[in-house]
Amino acid sequence: MPWELTADVEAFVATAGDFLRSRPVQHTVMLTLVGTLRRRGLHAYGPGDPVFGFWRPDQSVEAVLIQTPPYPMMFSAMPAAAVPEAVEAVADRPLTGVNMLADTVDEFVAGWHERTGATTTVKMRTRLYLLDTLPPPARQIGQSRVAAAADRDLLLRWHEAFYDEIGERSPGGIVDDRLGYGGVVLWEVDGVPVSVAEFSRVEAGMSRVQMVYTPKEFRGRGYAGGATTVATRAAIDQGAEAVVLNTDLANPTSNGLYQRLGYRPVEDRTVVEFW
Incomplete structure (x- = not known):
């Protein structure tokens, strides 16, 4: 399972920083989250401990995730193979929800329901503008x-x-x-x-x-x-x-x-x- 999780924001930046900066428009929220956590501390968004993750099937990072509880876990764009592995990688975490690209979310939600039995509800559909x-x-x-x-x-x-x-x-x-x-x-x-x-x-x-x-x-x-x-x-x-x-x-x-x-x-x- 090439998804790796960490609670260390500096370790995450050292590994996934170049990936985030490679598409700053699409990764805008994640860059802001990481910058805020590094500047104001890991509990800037709440008392829960954040978690970071990256999907690295070979040598390079191809997808990332960030969760700052109590907010939904946010995923970058993911290769198809990373989606079911993401379900397994975070299955033991108490997720309140996810924020994902529209063309990826259905597969993850179906896998999450099958894996955990959780009921799911679409809260919001958003559009990013440049x-x-x-x-x-x-x-x-x-x-x-x-x-x-x-x-x-x-x-x-x-x-x-x-x-x-x-x-x-x-x-x-x-x-x-x-x-x-x-x-x-x-x-x-x-x-x-x-x-x-x-x-x-x-x-x-x-x-x-x-x-x-x-x-x-x-x-x-x-x-x-x-x-x-x-x-x-x-x-x-x-x-x-x-x-x-x-x-x-x-x-x-x-x-x-x-x-x-x-x-x-x-x-x-x-x-x-x-x-």
Whole structure:
């Protein structure tokens, strides 16, 4: 069984780092996870111990996995032979779910059900977008600014509201981390914050726009588009050679917006819960 698991993030990076960096767009989330764990400690995402893995049938790594409990285990693209072996490799772990490419997930889920008897439910289908060409900013009401420490309480409330809406748990410490490198853009109208867009630290030349949120009372006025455009430019200004973002495929509004802003589809993923 060529899947190897480890709890040592440095050992994982030493073995699989080149593989992750070889496709930074597709591995955007994994690169961010690893960077955060190395910078903020292994429990940056929760009290559970993370696990890392790589599939190395010969000398080179061809697939990887990362789990930061309580979040689903995330897999990179995998050769066909790696899928059933992945089921066996992690069968003894208490998985809450998996995040996999759409063309791979069904085989893994079927194997997991057969191996463990777990019931499975599709929680979300997502699409990864890559910036192609960012159009000139549209004329609209309001202006942007980089969030500061004085905005922390507002951002904590908006994070809680955002993650409640999508049915997920907000990672601890993320607001303070992003404020620290200027990774939060607020859109304001008459001095009142009405929308926010954030972006990840640059890892392997790429950054990911995240947590685009507008309170319900301010939606439908283009504020999210303004915040996203500015956040994208800010990421580029911080050195990103590629900027990406993820969307929920069940939300046609956001998928349409990001394509109008110059983002193009790259790949689809499925998040499945086990219980």
